């Protein structure tokens with residue numbers, strides 16, 4: 001499904017569709033712990049964290065997830081549109097109406 005289909009099907013929402021809580025969007029980043037192979041041919045204990053940058057994946061959930069609400073979105077169940085608005089199409093899927 002392409003980007004425009006998401007826009008057409010989803011709904012712009014500002015808070016959790018179930019409990020009204022704040023929606024938390026998590027951008028996943030990739031970090032590595034890098035160590036060198038030393039002069040003796042062994043992996044050195046000394047290591048350095050490297051930020052490998054965003055991996056282009058976002059997840060979202062209700063602030064009350066794990067407590068009283070089970071609302072959450074996987075990467076392909078919502079998007080952030082050009083105006084930084086949250087477009088939900090998991091809970092607001094209107095394809096049944098057609």
Ligand SMILES: [Zn+2]
Pocket residue numbers: 016017018019020021062063064065069070071
């Ligand atoms: Zn909620």
